[in-house]
Amino acid sequence: GHHVLVRGQVLHYLSDPGPGDDPTAWEFFDDGALWIIDGRIHAAGPWAAIQANMPPAVREGADFHDYRDHLVLPGLVDTHIHYPQAGVIGSFGRQLLDWLNDYTFPAERRFADYSVAEQTAAYVVDRLLAHGTTTASVFATVHAHSVDAFFRVAEAKKLRMLCGKVLMDRNCPDTLQDTAESGRADSLALIERWHAKGRLGYTLTPRFAPTSTREQLQATGELFAARPDLHLQTHLAENPAEIEWVKSLFPERASYLDVYAHHGLLGPRSIYGHCIHLSDAERRQMAATGAAAAFCPTSNFFLGSGAFDYAASSAAGMRVGLASDVGGGTGFSLIRTLGQAYEASQIHHTPLSAMRGWYLATLGGARALYLDDRIGSFQPGREADFTVLDWTATPELAWRMDSTRTLAERLFALMILGDERCVRGTYVLGEKTWPGGLGV
């Protein structure tokens, strides 16, 4: 086999530390190592112990990466992002529904041209890796070929990625509409072409309740029921005007969540963006069905949508992952996103600890996407996607990181002051994938 040995400060999670920072939920090896064989974790542990277990001939043949004094984490997991909206980031002054009409739909219309999709997909995958993200749940556009463009790039980089064609057959520009029947047929063809090919997974992607007819929601629910190996993603309870609109479009349903429940879209392997304005009963309903929430604080603050209640959602039993929601979100960095997750948690008087925050960005996201048997931790057999962070990438970080600080203090400072400048390298299946290029 092909052996890779990485030395560094290794942190990973075995479970959710919860609001009480359960110390059995994580492992940290201050002078630690990863031993990777053929792209999978063989062992993670103290450097000395890994060294002692490695036969000298194996040690000599192994690729060695020395990241002493750097933090080695499982690759970050972005549970909700729109790749076609890379050029929408930072569009002024609107809330959700106007923002969709003024900026987002025009941007997505350009994806009728395959070369726009191709160029954007290559750009976005490069930026994800530069920000330490190795897996994402990705919205494409209504155009089937926008999924082809994204999966081609992800496949070439051997990334574990989820993506789907947006389904929308009403309440959006004519040129961006499919029909219940064409949306279903296009999804089936894409599933045939891409699902379970290498590390790729297909995600049924009705945009949100207002842009689908009952027929489209019903057809999607039937497909989801017939194919429990697929994922499903959409948006839920993001913005007050959106919620009112859903009420007027679906007067027969008890709530926004009930629209999805009624059409069979709630279940394990479904990921709902935002979930801000939910009652406790709705949170429990989501938890009971296994549906997960994507927590998108940069987007929620940028679009003035509100502050997701992570403590209440996880206490109700919901799975929750962190997400950039680019282009509602303000960038690709899940480190910056974690900083804003902390700010959202403060609004609810339940401050998110660093120990739980880094869980959210790694194993928590993998669990929300039902991929924790493959990624998100360094348990033996997991796929060896990881990122290497420099604790002292900026003067402000360096000033904060003196040797008297505890691990929790340093991780907290990193989550508040850190960003993509901290990312030293991103590895996919044990191979350095970012930065690429000559001599870097």
Ligand code: GUN
């Ligand atoms: N709701 C429906 N579509 C979108 C979208 O593209 N972004 C966000 N943030 N919310 C949505």
Ligand code: FE
């Ligand atoms: Fe979104």
